[in-house]
Amino acid sequence: MSDELLKLRNEIDRLDEEILARLSERARCAQRVGEVKKGNAPFYRPEREAQVLRRLAELNPGPLPADAVKSVFREIMSVCLGLEHPQRVAYLGPAGTFSESASRKQFGSAPNFMAMATIEDVFRAVEAGNADYGVVPVENSTEGAVSITLDLLLASPVKVCGEVNLRIHQQLMSRADGIGAAKRIYSHAQSLAQCHEWLNRNLPHLPRIPVASNAEAARLAGEDPESCAIAGEAAAQLYGLNILAPNIEDDPNNTTRFLVIADHDAGASGRDRTSLVFSAPNRPGAIHTLLEPLAQHGVDMTKLQSRPAQSGLWEYVFYADIQGHQSDPAVAAALKALSERAAFLKVLGSYPVAAI
Ligand SMILES: C=C(O[C@@H]1C=C(C(=O)O)C=C[C@H]1O)C(=O)O
Numbered sequence: 001m002s003d004e005l006l007k008l009r010n011e012i013d014r015l016d017e018e019i020l021a022r023l024s025e026r027a028r029c030a031q032r033v034g035e036v037k038k039g040n041a042p043f044y045r046p047e048r049e050a051q052v053l054r055r056l057a058e059l060n061p062g063p064l065p066a067d068a069v070k071s072v073f074r075e076i077m078s079v080c081l082g083l084e085h086p087q088r089v090a091y092l093g094p095a096g097t098f099s100e101s102a103s104r105k106q107f108g109s110a111p112n113f114m115a116m117a118t119i120e121d122v123f124r125a126v127e128a129g130n131a132d133y134g135v136v137p138v139e140n141s142t143e144g145a146v147s148i149t150l151d152l153l154l155a156s157p158v159k160v161c162g163e164v165n166l167r168i169h170q171q172l173m174s175r176a177d178g179i180g181a182a183k184r185i186y187s188h189a190q191s192l193a194q195c196h197e198w199l200n201r202n203l204p205h206l207p208r209i210p211v212a213s214n215a216e217a218a219r220l221a222g223e224d225p226e227s228c229a230i231a232g233e234a235a236a237q238l239y240g241l242n243i244l245a246p247n248i249e250d251d252p253n254n255t256t257r258f259l260v261i262a263d264h265d266a267g268a269s270g271r272d273r274t275s276l277v278f279s280a281p282n283r284p285g286a287i288h289t290l291l292e293p294l295a296q297h298g299v300d301m302t303k304l305q306s307r308p309a310q311s312g313l314w315e316y317v318f319y320a321d322i323q324g325h326q327s328d329p330a331v332a333a334a335l336k337a338l339s340e341r342a343a344f345l346k347v348l349g350s351y352p353v354a355a356i
Pocket residue numbers: 029030033043044045046048049052076077078080081084
């Protein structure tokens with residue numbers, strides 16, 4: 001080994017010891033935070049975590065990219081929170097789905113993750129106190145809203161305490177090393193749709209077989225080298241498959257937004273969003289009248305979506321996301337005025353804008 005390499009490795013060893021000592025100090029500090037919080041739950045504070053990540057990304061002197069700094073600190077906070085109190089996080093399973101990746105993106109690797117069979121089961125687990133948090137998909141940039149999540153948000157007492165945006169990258173995977181012997185492709189219908197141009201160009205002859213989830217597709221491909229699956233990277237790792245073609249989605253910006261649900265929402269972080277659902281009286285101009293207070297108080301709306309109400313033909317409920325926390329004076333004033341005009345208003349929760 002050259003002298004130069006040896007010297008640099010010694011320096012890295014010394015720095016690692018320093019980092020480890022500091023990490024242990026941070027972990028002990030988090031344990032003391034846990035003692036202070038006892039009897040005053042929740043332990044998980046998404047607004048504080050968002051502030052930590054944003055601050056460090058701003059302080060970052062390089063050469064590590066900001067995203068790398070955030071993901072390292074994401075994991076540090078995950079294990080620190082785990083020392084305070086282990087968290088139970090329910091998500092739409094099975095293991096290896098994009099919902100699991102979204103859950104890990106938000107919570108790191110320390111919690112006990114619980115794979116649920118349906119989105120409704122995620123809500124029920126949180127409502128019953130069997131899970132502390134739930135992660136559910138709410139919209140996809142190409143497929144649109146996830147209606148079942150919107151309906152459950154309206155009916156359930158849970159609150160929204162966070163959001164996660166996940167880039168959806170689809171991978172073609174198999175037990176085999178190449179595509180030559182492949183006879184069929186399994187995937188969820190939505191993923192097949194998201195890759196259909198690539199499939200038409202590259203593998204037009206292979207039958208595409210829709211199954212219940214991408215993770216199920218990967219499991220099936222794991223049992224049969226003549227089958228491939230389209231799924232996320234997490235599923236390839238879980239089932240020990242080779243990625244034959246990476247990132248084959250037709251739209252490279254394909255993103256799914258997930259919400260984190262709990263029995264409470266989040267405190268203010270300085271960059272927050274508030275989700276609402278309301279209904280408008282059934283008369284001309286009603287929606288315009290309802291939204292007026294937002295403009296009057298300078299509150300920006302980032303999403304407005306309608307769903308037919310369960311109550312009657314051609315009645316609608318509206319789901320809106322607005323910028324700011326409900327404790328901000330302008331947001332509070334706009335919400336008060338809106339509640340006076342709406343037939344019905346439910347604030348689903350305020351939470352930090354996704355920090356990673
Ligand atoms: C340490 C705390 O508890 C948790 C752990 C955090 C951390 O490790 O920085 C931040 C927020 C909480 O989810 C805290 O609330 O400050």
